[in-house]
Amino acid sequence: MEFTALLTGLIAYTGAFIAEVVRGGIAAVPKGQWEAAASLGLHWATTLRRVVLPQALRVIIPGLNSQYISLAKNSSLAVAVGYADLYSVAETTLNQTGRAVEVILLLLGSYLVLDLLISALMNGLNGLVQIRER
Known part of the structure; x- marks a missing residue:
């Protein structure tokens, strides 16, 4: 039940933002590109792809x-619906060990590694789609 609530909330919230990013990216392509593809007789799906x-x-x-x-x-907001995520594991560890600084540093380090991994993957993908100068 908690996982379903978490998943539904995150999908609705993040999906709306991602849809707007994609819409803005497609809108950034000049209208002339659409017209040029249409003049070549390309189907709209082929033009898009x-x-x-x-x-x-x-x-x-x-x-x-x-x-x-x-x-x-x-x-990390999963703790609000009672789903055991990284934060609740850290909280349990803190309650059992009493080592607040170490637990918080591990929690911060985990999020840092996750964010750096996402950034590295997206920057690699960004490098693949950029225009290369000759």
Whole structure:
């Protein structure tokens, strides 16, 4: 029950932001690109897949990076619905050991590693879609 509430909340909240990032990225592609593809007789789905999305990804990926990092941090709100996440494990450890500084440093380190991993993956993807100078 707790997991379902957490999943539903995070999907609704983050999905809305990601949809806006993708919409903005597609809107950033000049109208002339759509018109050029239509003049070549491309179907709208082919135009989207072959012409628009490769250009839009350059704008979309930095925004997605922020949203994925935000999703990782927002997952700590699971404690509000009673789902055992990283924070509640840290709280249990703190109650059993009494070592507050070490537990908080481990918690901060875990989120730092998670955020750095997401950033590294998204920056790698961003490097793949950028225009390369010759």
